[in-house]
Amino acid sequence: MGRSPCCDKVGLKKGPWTPEEDQMLLAYIEEHGHGSWRALPSKAGLQRCGKSCRLRWTNYLRPDIKRGKFSLQEEQTIIQLHALLGNRWSAIATHLQKRTDNEIKNYWNTHLKKRLTKMGIDPVTHKPKNDALLTTQAGSNYSSSKSAANLSHMAQWESARLEAEARLVRQSKLRSHSLLATLAAAGSSSATATSLKSWSPSSGINVHVDLESPTSTLSTALPGNPISSSDHHEDDRSPSIPHMFEFIKDVSHRQHDDESDDWTVCQLAADHHSSINDHHNHHINAVASGGTISCGSSMEAGGWTLNNKESSNDDVAEEGFISLLLCDSSTAGGGDHQEHGCSSEVNNNSEVSGGGGSGNGKNSSNKDSSENNSGSTTTTTTNEHEYYEDKNYWNSILNLVDTSSPSPDGDTPIF
Template sequence: MGRSPCCDKVGLKKGPWTPEEDQKLLAYIEEHGHGSWRALPAKAGLQRCGKSCRLRWTNYLRPDIKRGKFSMQEEQTIIQLHALLGNRWSAIATHLPKRTDNEIKNYWNTHLKKRLDKMGIDPVTHKPKNDALVSTEGPSKSAANLSHMAQWESARLEAEARLVRESKLRSSSHSSSSLHHTLIGTSAVSSSSSSAPMIPPSSLSLDHAWNNGSSISTTVNATRVSDLESPTSTLSENNAPPINITSVIEFVGSSERGTVKEEGEQEWNKLGYHESFTHLGEYKDGKENSMPFTSSLHELTMTMATTWGSSTSGAHAHAHAHVAEEGCFTNLLLNANSGARSLSPQDGGESNNCHDNARNSGSGSSNADLYEENKNYWNNILNLMNYSSPSDSPMF
């Protein structure tokens, strides 16, 4: 049908905004709110299209925007979330309060991407460029499974973002403090509008979660999920398992790498992102790696591949029940239903001892090591998504 332009382009100004224009826009929005963006320029006396005004406001003039250099924690957050979500800047931005998706995107393109590139890490796949150790199932499958996982997480993040927006609207007449609360309490569960009880901050780290699924399964129940109807319920659409992951996993915000160091590539290399590689003992100081080298992200992808693979092939509809029945999230993650890469003590055997699952994994100690590395890496990522305690978060 074709879409009419947002405004008549003739006679409208483009390009950089002048301070006068900014002032006009600010003054108008402060007094009237933005209302319809299309109508705003005329009312505010601006020779701009509504879309331009909206972008200027959301990316630059909004009072709750933090400008300036990105901290190392923020960089880590971006990189790790990018590993999970790809170029879903808005989703990433929901975990970086006061940063806009546009700013994050620009920062990625101009700084982080190049830096990873320099380090010999593919900024797209987050794997070392010369990583020859691809899975026996091939890179495409691992990528597909990572993608699937990312989709799931992305859906969650989008739901959270929606919540934040709704909360903003709701609280526009109240103090802005509630926004912060909602923003940090990103889980749908923690939404003040939800009748579901909030999961209390706890010492249950992913380590714990990984190793003690039984406690996790208790947070999943039909009542809670139904309480969450919107927006998180979108997760149950399409290929995503009908699990509210934010209800399933509790994260703790403590971080041993909380020490803020002077910015710089070398320091940066030693932390977070790099950490997950150095644990494997081969990647040092960001220099060209000389193999054997394996990305823990990649390995986890492979570990999860079987789980997600089975999930996506129909079993995912029952993933919820699966967790509850087996009472061990580790099983969900590590129990490879397809024999070749089974990590269970005995193939097909059910074990409630999740440590055993790792220790006795089919390939011997190397798998256990990888298991640990995977945990570390994903703890890093998942810590960033911690909603329970903003003050504990390394970046907030």
């Protein structure tokens, strides 16, 4: 794509910004908004390229930026999300309110990566380096630890992503089918059944099926309970994403042997496991394009709503998916999943989520404007970096699931 560099014009200033320039940019944006970044410098009287202005605003001048030392919880969140997402700093920043991707990236490179390395942990794979070594020595298919690391990350992410998505869709479909059956049995009109049957996340059909009530027979008696134990006893298919939590657990033990670093991963692990055991109110929100699937207030209750919306809410989708991944990870070690809420350090992070945390003043921003839902242990709303980019994405998954035998035990051979 032939694109001329924006900063190659003669006479444009580069380098550090002066307070005067900051003031000019700030004043202009406060009054007019940034509009087109390309046009902004001339309008604001700045001898800068638009890109430089945008970066300055995004990384420094924005009023909703938190600066200063990272808290332990923020560090934990970064590490966890990095294990999940790799170097996708913007995605990670979405879950760290008031922190920019650049700041997180810098902090990772200058602090966290070194600490992990120092502790004998591969900052790429988030596994103890010995493990990687053993894997390689044991005749792994990977030719090198480096390639293994890369593949590991990609495979972990993709596998977990696909499985989570498929599970969401499968479960929502089971819900829908079960509801259909129930409605049919109850003598519901065929028209209603038809409309429900034709529901798809992207259909845009204005049908609101509320299965949220824990006391509803629909919610409690359906075999396709989305968080049913049968559905979650799929450890043989579990993605490798839980490695990071296993690793954290390992580190929590080894921390007892290595007290040299005041920075403690064991704290992270402790919090994690604590929340596994204690959390029963975690919400999973996942939005298919045009439709909301939310696992409601209680896993045990199997609360489950399908909210078909005109406009998609992709930011919630991402948040929900991250939550789902974390939740999935937390349960990968076996056991009764209904007993496990999502650990989600991200969402329990008082710095990050509203759950009993500090104010987290909400701000309008073009980035990182995650919203905390008051009273909810989870849900923040994010604004960008969507993983569900394709309008037909969920339809494709639905079709994929459709072609598979819809087994109630959730062993649909999707992968």
